[in-house]
Amino acid sequence: MKPDPAPSRRACRRVAAVVLLAAALPGHAQLGLPSLPSVPSVPNLPAPRLPPPAQVVPQLQRTPVPVADLVRVREQRIAEMLRQRSDLLEPDPAGQPLVRGELVLSSPSDTLLAAARGDGFTVVRERTLDALDMRLVTLRAPVGWKTARALQRLRQLDPQAAVDYNHLYLESGETAPLPQVSVARGAPAEAVKTTGAFKVGLIDAGVETDHPLLANASIRAWGCGGRKIPTAHGTAVASLLVGRGQHFRAAAPSATLYAADVYCADPIGGSIEAVAAALAWLIDEQVRVVNISLVGPANRTLQQVVQRAAARGVLLVAAVGNDGPAAAPLYPAAYPEVVAVTAVDARSRVLPEACRGPHVAFAAPGSEMAVAGFGAAPYASARGTSFASPLVAGVLAAAMRESGDASAKTVVAALARQAFDLGDPGRDAVYGHGLVARELRSDLTRLDANAR
Template sequence: MSRRSSSLAALLLTGAALAAGGAARAQLLPPLPVGGLPVSLPQAVRGMPVVGDLVRSLSPEERRAATVPSLDRLGVTSAVGELGRDALAELRRLRLAELVRGNPAALDMGPDGAPVRRGVLIAIDPTDAQLRALAAAGFAIETREDLGGLTSVTLGIPRNLSAKAAMKRLMAAAPGLAADYDHVYEPAGGTLLPVAAAALVGAAPPPMAAGRTIVMIDGGVAAHPSLAGAAIVQQGFAGPAQPTGHGTAVASLLVGRDRMFRGAAIGAKLYVADVYGGSPAAGSASAIVRALAWAASKKPDAISISLVGPSNLLLQRAVAILARRGIRMAAAVGNDGPAAPIMYPAAYTGVTAVTAVDARDRALPEAGRALRLDYAAPGSDMAAALPGRGYAKVRGTSFATPLVAARLAAATSGQALEREALKGSGRIGKGILCRTCRTDPKIVGAK
């Protein structure tokens, strides 16, 4: 490759009845083959002023590496922050279009180029009369989930209709019905990259009080020495839980412990909600909402969400229910640069929006634009676990998010959290949390 370039726990029934797959209780999934992880991303994006030049400059292999989402990617390129608005939008469009193209049976293209589940729409709190009208218009009820104050009905759309055409028919058949596409959300990560800057060796992470519970919504977590002593329960919401590089890295940043490597929430019980089942074409809004309901049933001190996507009405309402219950949630703002669309669920009220800083406390240039930015945490010049054994250098807002979630779980109040925040440079919200939670890649031999 060239170098150019009431409770929500009561909401969704309970536990296993909500999940599409089974729980891997109190154990980790088998490790992924480390050799299967991508190891580089083209640097051709740097300095390309014209969208056409940018796209034409990439070889087929480079274009695929730059545009295909992966559950095993553990970093992004800082060159994203140097792109102009048009070039950035083109790369994002290519990535999402490639995801849909590579999964034609599962995905369709929704409004604004956002991938959605093919063949379905989501109706929210429909009346019986509205459901009868939809049936007369050719829609079929596939699943119905009662969430206490919120009901979600998955509708099979009439054959040969695109998602957008089906939405028009739905609105005509049942005016006033709250409905949305079943959007697909991406892990807020990219490919593995070398880290040029020397990482700072921090002190031990702030202490975590005993008995804390954290839920992460991500991909599945593979076995790793740093996680061998951790209390972890996994549940699948898009089929059985499957190990991913992304989920393993995030879990290690929370509860990992292995000689010189230390997570930010050692001693906490970790519940892992796998919304992908090993497929980047999964991760739908409906799966995330089921995961949130399961998460709420665990009475967590915090939820870590390293996923990004468009606003979705079902997800928005579920997040609002958790927020009203006082459940703290941290979510990544993404890594598509400051010209990218605002990403959700980070932008929802009640969610702590997280960006990332490097070892010099500077905001990462590729961090996404935020409607509201709350805190930053280390997201570069740091190590996280690889599936099976060893460590990787990671970069991106995905990896800052679990660190902020750890501090949310430990904080006694919002005021205490603000007092803990440290100064930095660039757009970092109220400041940097968990600054000492970064593990120097050198001391653990990260690749």
């Protein structure tokens, strides 16, 4: 079934030279899943229905930004990080950020560690993650060695070892504040703070739990030694999962959100170690669906973390990223165990900056999105695949709850059958199985009208 009105397939595939930016800058995110077998429908998933396209509020439009500028956002951020913290960070051979001089090993053998110490490597951190049945060991390269040489040496010592750089995975989107739009007066009917009926996980930056859209949500936080270090990105993504407000629609407002902060205002935040520890905590808390709006390069240690989580029945959902249609796949989204989500605009057209590839599983709203603001602005406008991913994660978390003991593959396959096919017939590298969660796009027009 196609949306009505639907863009032509030719228009869906065409990368526009200029896009309307309803947010300050785009997000970046990613994850993927292979073709799924036909299985019975999951109970209580919404019946296929496509409402009319959302209207863009004229007062909230932004100056058009060239696509080339949109796809360079992550590259520019990496360059700035490396410039400011060259004492701690460096690029890998592909330009991706990593912690200078550090290598992370997943459950290394005693033989490998002994040989590494003999070469002058030192152990700087070690952590046992029982939930993943994994021991992470971080080594520092010998004095005078470049990090690339150190990695090559460890792989020579044990070619099968899960050893790689201590890569950093970046927050995958930006938001633009909407100071002229206020949170609606009068609490919505469901705005009574209670324990959520089911669980959904988030690995991201810190969440402002006192925000009006989140104040009545059930949220459990992890990381930063108990300190609260909220951010715009983490707060925005959290609001799309469990936010509550008049004229605002989240994917799973009745869920308890388990939010892991892997940044904590640390210059080496978002590392492999932090992501792995966060996922182990979520597994311990029996969270079955986890959203990850972070992106970065392929990494052997990350791959093992993802595989072990999936083997324990955890469904990982992530954004495909905003590095452009010609970019290489981003991770963890591109691992086959992950559900990769791309983003569409209010007319159901893929964002021209969104990554493409066979790993794309679903498309969801990801531009002109109303999200929880940060600081003085109650609302923000968001654009990017980062903000499509939590919508799919929330829908799948609700489906897992309704279907009892259904497997991750079962609920994903059921959602795939209910998706609205866009682009080429069947699953494709642009839209995956098709568009889902379109009814969850919060209407900026109604929000703006409330402010006047």
